[in-house]
Amino acid sequence: MWAEGESEGLQTLGIVVVVCSSLKLLHYLGLIDLSDDKIEDELEMTMVCHRPEGLEQLEAQTNFTKRELQVLYRGFKNECPSGVVNEDTFKQIYAQFFPHGDASMYAHYLFNAFDTTQTGSVKFEDFVTALSILLRGTVHEKLRWTFNLYDINKDGYINKEEMMDIVKAIYDMMGKYTYPVLKEDTPRQHVDVFFQKMDKNKDGIVTLDEFLESCQEDDNIMRSLQLFQNVM
Numbered sequence: 001m002w003a004e005g006e007s008e009g010l011q012t013l014g015i016v017v018v019v020c021s022s023l024k025l026l027h028y029l030g031l032i033d034l035s036d037d038k039i040e041d042e043l044e045m046t047m048v049c050h051r052p053e054g055l056e057q058l059e060a061q062t063n064f065t066k067r068e069l070q071v072l073y074r075g076f077k078n079e080c081p082s083g084v085v086n087e088d089t090f091k092q093i094y095a096q097f098f099p100h101g102d103a104s105m106y107a108h109y110l111f112n113a114f115d116t117t118q119t120g121s122v123k124f125e126d127f128v129t130a131l132s133i134l135l136r137g138t139v140h141e142k143l144r145w146t147f148n149l150y151d152i153n154k155d156g157y158i159n160k161e162e163m164m165d166i167v168k169a170i171y172d173m174m175g176k177y178t179y180p181v182l183k184e185d186t187p188r189q190h191v192d193v194f195f196q197k198m199d200k201n202k203d204g205i206v207t208l209d210e211f212l213e214s215c216q217e218d219d220n221i222m223r224s225l226q227l228f229q230n231v232m
Contacts (some may be wrong), residue, residue: 009024015056020054052230055069058125058128061129061132062128062129062132062136063135063136063137064128064131064132064213065134069128072124072127072128072131073124076127077124078125083123083124083144084121084122084123084128085121085122086121087107087108087111087120090107090110090122091103091104091107091108091111092113092185093107094106094107094173095107098173098174098175100175101172101173101174101175102172102173102175103172103173104172105165105168105169105172105173106169106170106172106173108169109149109152109159109165109166109169110149111144112149112152113148113149114126114127114130116129123186126187130145133145139222140212141224142225143211143212143215143216143225144208144212147208147211147212149166150162150163150166150211151165152165156207157205157206157207158193158198158205158206158211159204159205160191160204162218163191163194163195163206164187164188167187167191168187168189169198171186171187171204194206197214198210198211198214202214
């Protein structure tokens with residue numbers, strides 16, 4: 001049986017993977033290297049199918065400055081000239097960053113968390129809104145976003161089947177670098193420990209309030225939420 005500390009470590013890992021994997025997407029799109037080159041005063045709209053909202057509106061809706069939004073959009077447009085990212089692109093990106101594992105399911109879940117309107121594509125607005133939360137948001141905002149990622153069927157609760165799917169997806173993505181080496185019953189053990197800690201009233205599901213309370217009681221999770229605060 002796994003020690004409690006080892007099992008709780010996966011909960012922290014899950015939070016870190018959410019943010020870190022988003023940063024990998026940023027890196028792929030060339031968005032976290034702020035250049036000293038002159039940046040256009042307004043977003044360029046040429047040769048894109050989707051026209052993003054105005055800078056002023058996005059600046060008001062996110063925690064990014066106008067200059068940061070200009071840099072973000074320049075990189076986004078260079079790599080995604082259509083103005084949107086689909087799920088296949090997400091999977092291709094994560095396959096490159098995790099070549100020794102299978103990142104397809106985790107990319108699927110992460111894509112659905114970015115695609116808040118469930119349109120099958122992630123627009124620039126969706127992208128920067130999520131990044132604003134993950135990198136600059138409050139503790140509650142970051143945890144709510146993570147809860148939404150884990151709540152696969154979007155019914156407002158996390159059940160054991162959903163958590164099992166997330167845990168398996170993380171292990172599949174890490175591939176041969178998973179440590180300790182994954183045993184057949186390891187995901188179930190992690191899920192059981194997760195629910196012992198998070199399911200306060202022992203009704204078999206984890207609500208948002210339970211998730212927020214439990215995470216804020218965990219110093220490791222709280223520290224992990226601050227790891228990438230100053231990336232941009």
